[in-house]
Structures are given as structure tokens and as C-alpha cells.
Amino acid sequence: MTAIDASYAYCRRIARSRAKNFYYSFVLLSKPQKNAMCAMYAFMRFCDDLSDEPGAKAASVERWRGELAEALNGRYSDHPVWPGFHDAVQRYAIPQSYFFDMIDGVLSDFGLRHIETFAQLYDYCYKVASVAGLATIHIFGFCDRQALILAEKCGIAFQLTNILRDVREDAENGRVYLPADDLASFGVTSAEFLTTVPSAAFRSLMTFEVDRARAYYNESRPLLSLVDRRSRSSLWALITIYSRLLDRIRACNFDVLSQRVSLTGFEKSWIVLRALAR
Numbered sequence: 001m002t003a004i005d006a007s008y009a010y011c012r013r014i015a016r017s018r019a020k021n022f023y024y025s026f027v028l029l030s031k032p033q034k035n036a037m038c039a040m041y042a043f044m045r046f047c048d049d050l051s052d053e054p055g056a057k058a059a060s061v062e063r064w065r066g067e068l069a070e071a072l073n074g075r076y077s078d079h080p081v082w083p084g085f086h087d088a089v090q091r092y093a094i095p096q097s098y099f100f101d102m103i104d105g106v107l108s109d110f111g112l113r114h115i116e117t118f119a120q121l122y123d124y125c126y127k128v129a130s131v132a133g134l135a136t137i138h139i140f141g142f143c144d145r146q147a148l149i150l151a152e153k154c155g156i157a158f159q160l161t162n163i164l165r166d167v168r169e170d171a172e173n174g175r176v177y178l179p180a181d182d183l184a185s186f187g188v189t190s191a192e193f194l195t196t197v198p199s200a201a202f203r204s205l206m207t208f209e210v211d212r213a214r215a216y217y218n219e220s221r222p223l224l225s226l227v228d229r230r231s232r233s234s235l236w237a238l239i240t241i242y243s244r245l246l247d248r249i250r251a252c253n254f255d256v257l258s259q260r261v262s263l264t265g266f267e268k269s270w271i272v273l274r275a276l277a278r
Contacts, residue, residue: 003076007084008035011042014081018045021245024268025238028275029139029231036088036139042081044132047102051109058110065103072096094138098131105131109175114190116180118212122156124177129162130155140235141228150223154239157216161246164209167193168257178209196258206254210246217243237275241268 001009015023015038026037050060067077072089076082089096105127115121133155137147163170163177170177171193183190186205192198198206217239224232224239241263248261 003083004087007080007082007087008039010080011035011038011084014038014042014045021241021263021268022238024241024272025234025275028234028237028272032091033139033231033234035084036092037136039081039084039088040132040135040139043085043099044102046079046081047106051106058107061103061107061110065100068099068103072099088139092138094135098135101127101131113174114176114180115178118179118181121177121179125156125159125163126152129159133158137223137227140231142226144226147223147226150220150226153216154220154223157213157220158242160209160213160216161242161249164206164213164249165245165256165261169260178205182208193257198253198255198257202257203254206249206256210250210254213246214243217246233275233278236278237272240271240275244271 012035015026019026019041022037022041026034029037047061047064050064067079067082070077071082071086074086076086088094089099105124108124108127115124130152133151134148137151142148167178171190176190176193182205186208187201188199188205192202220239224235227235244263244267245261248263249256252259252261
């Protein structure tokens with residue numbers, strides 16, 4: 001087994017065990033595309049883990065940035081992700097700047113406690129999610145550059161969904177991503193994120209935020225017709241899984257404080273089967 005094959009095998013294991021939503025859509029891709037997507041995910045997963053580990057320090061992320069720069073030039077550290085990651089970046093001509101933006105997004109979490117405006121939240125979502133979407137459509141294939149704009153919007157929709165699902169968990173870690181401007185508008189304090197019974201004001205805030213996220217899904221909808229036809233079922237499955245999470249948040253009357261909203265494995269598998277039938 002070559003170093004690249006071993007690296008891809010490692011990345012597939014990481015994606016299979018950790019990518020609770022993404023991996024379901026990966027199975028619809030060709031083997032080279034699936035390998036590339038798993039490599040992208042493994043890279044991003046390690047970035048996130050660096051910031052979430054107890055006692056995590058920005059210096060660890062900066063070391064990872066240095067390893068990234070070396071790997072993109074074909075010089076690998078001992079970490080098994082790099083050979084497959086570098087192969088995928090080259091194979092699909094993915095702009096290298098995306099990955100440095102991802103690291104900037106992870107670094108911003110170290111000093112983040114509160115976000116004041118939606119403009120600040122959008123910038124954060126772009127760095128931690130939209131650039132992943134931009135990398136993904138290079139793997140999927142596209143011809144119209146409008147796809148880049150729509151992939152950015154789709155990434156914003158995904159990250160807003162994550163933030164709304166994880167309001168309580170993030171607050172327990174001292175992070176509040178919903179803009180302070182919005183909280184003030186609806187008369188909600190961040191302390192309420194640590195309770196288990198949503199108030200009427202909290203539900204009103206969540207209604208507003210869910211509607212905002214839904215608008216980004218709607219804006220990005222034409223992306224499906226702009227990626228390569230062979231990749232559309234995977235993208236459809238991915239969007240459907242994430243947008244269904246948003247629907248589930250609304251269906252439970254925005255109670256994300258006493259429970260973690262999710263889809264079952266059966267539901268995600270059914271979405272993949274529907275994607276195959278499209």
C-alpha cells in the first residue's frame with residue numbers, strides 16, 4: 001500500500017466514525033471523489049479538535065498551519081492525513097487559500113465569547129463552513145462560476161443550522177454565536193441558553209434565526225443544477241439532511257435547550273436512498 005493509499009484509508013476511517021451527517025452523502029460519490037471528501041473532512045475534523053480539546057492553545061493551531069503549508073508543498077509531517085489531503089488538493093485544483101481561512105476560523109474560537117452583529121457571524125461562518133463548501137464543489141465539479149457564490153451561501157446555511165442546534169452546548173463552553181444585536185432585539189440574555197425551558201422570547205429569537213438560515217438554503221438552491229450531474233445526488237442528500245435538521249428545530253417548537261436535535265441513522269439512510277432514485 002502506498003503512502004497516499006494508507007492516508008486515504010485513514011481519512012475514510014475518520015469520516016466514517018466522526019462525520020455524522022456528511023458521510024451519508026459521501027457514499028454516493030465515485031471512489032476518487034469519496035476519498036477526496038474524506039481527506040477534506042479529516043483535515044477539518046482535526047482543526048476543530050485542536051480548538052475543542054481541554055487546555056487547547058492557539059499555538060497548536062499555528063503549528064497545524066505550518067504543517068499545512070509544508071504539506072501543500074509535498075513535505076509531510078508524521079500525521080497520516082497529509083499525503084491523501086495533498087493528493088486531493090492537487091487532483092481537484094482546490095485553491096489553497098480555503099484551508100488557511102479554515103484555520104483562521106478555528107483560531108477565532110480561542111478568543112470568541114460573544115458576537116455583536118450578524119456581519120461578524122457571517123464572517124465566522126464563512127471561515128469555518130463556506131470555505132468547506134467551496135472546496136467541496138471543486139471535488140464535485142462545476143463550470144459556472146456562479147456556483148462559487150451559491151456554495152458560499154450554502155455553507156452559511158449549514159453553519160447557522162449547526163449553531164442553532166448547539167446553542168446550549170456552545171454556551172456551556174462559554175461561546176455564544178448568535179449576535180448580541182439579535183438577543184437585545186428579542187429581549188433574550190445569553191444566560192437563558194444555559195436553562196432547559198425555552199421562554200417565549202427565546203422561541204421568538206429562534207424563529208427569526210431559523211427563518212434567516214432557511215433564506216440561505218433558498219438562495220443556494222440553484223447550486224444543485226450547477227455542479228456536475230454525477231455529483232448532484234450527493235449534494236442533494238447533504239443539503240436535505242442539513243435542511244431537515246432545521247425543520248426538526250422548528251417542529252420541536254425551538255426547544256434546543258433540553259435536547260439535542262438530530263436525525264436518526266434510518267432517516268439519513270432513507271434520504272440517501274431517495275437521492276439515488278433521483
